Amino acid sequence: MTQTTPLTVAVVGATGVVGQTMVRVLVEREFPIAELRLLASGRSAGRTVDVRGETIEIQEAVGDTFDGVDIALFSAGADTSKELAPQAVARGATVIDNSAAWRMDPKVPLVVSQVNPDDLAWHEGIIANPNCSTMQLTPVLMALRDAVGLERVVVDTYQSVSGTGAEAIAELEGQIRAHVAGQPKQAGVYPHPIAFNALPEIDVFLDNGYTKEEWKLVTESRKILHLPDLRISCTAVRVPVFVSHSEAVHVETAEPLSPERARELFAGIDGVVVNDDPATHSYPLATTAAGRDEIFVGRVRQDPSIPDGRGIAFWVVSDNLRKGAATNAVELAETLLERGWVRARSRRAPAGAPA
């Protein structure tokens, strides 16, 4: 990153699974921070957290806590974002929001760092970080869009419980313990036990029969890829995995594409790693992707159900807390800094104007 004046950065939802990962990623990537404000609900106010050897007290997120903040990373649910993000922007902060609150607002850029960073240019204070399942999918779809064109995409997800948050992680652990002890498995966060199960229900059901999670992947992918008419469908499934989402992807391309060429295209995308050697049982796994920032692709093969060599099938895995949430948010903050776009477009001096 280029040398720059350190900023005042706030993390909203700092006690949550994603918020804690955001703080970790900011530190790991040495984001230039003069002051780090950790915000959460009133329940956590007064608790302390050690960051880089400094003890920081958690504050309750209210309008005033954004005074003097340059960049606020929000990860405290859509209701909190709807209420507090405009208040933060009114105080001069730029918000990178991890919830679904603003993603489909046409006035808000929805950005994956290696897919559509130029969309950051027109932000007016709020930038949306995509849903975790969409995040890991769009860089690989971009590679196919640019090389051979996309006709149709079908995605089935296998999503980890950390995608739901801290309570769901505890629920899976509790059900595993109950199973070992021969006791009944109590379900609270999900409508059925998640341990030793696969639940085809993520977020609420919509009138069209899809779940909201499935529909997020459809609509967000179209917006990020600038393909408003992309034919894309999804089944989203929660599985008893702690971290990392996996996806089986079937794509019909406009032009023929061999698996060898597809692997080359995927490997050429920044932050994408191809791991594909059936002979050694080598393919992306949730357990090996966890803790990493890359998107892993494997099991690349021709889909014979589509004629003329225009069908390609593959498997995509990524850490939903890192690239799927925190890492992309920090990458967006880095891009804003590098390109001089931290301030909202209407508050920026025009390019070439005297400072």
Ligand SMILES: NC(=O)c1ccc[n+]([C@@H]2O[C@H](COP(=O)([O-])OP(=O)(O)OC[C@H]3O[C@@H](n4cnc5c(N)ncnc54)[C@H](OP(=O)(O)O)[C@@H]3O)[C@@H](O)[C@H]2O)c1
């Ligand atoms: N987990 C993922 O993979 C993932 C990926 C993409 C997006 N997201 C989104 O990220 C957000 C947080 O997810 P999570 O998994 O980190 O959830 P989580 O572990 O349940 O944490 C929720 C966080 O939000 C805070 N919070 C709740 N109500 C608040 C309020 N009224 N004011 C301020 N802070 C409040 C909580 O603070 P307290 O501790 O004080 O209650 C906590 O820090 C959600 O919008 C989720 O959809 C998650």
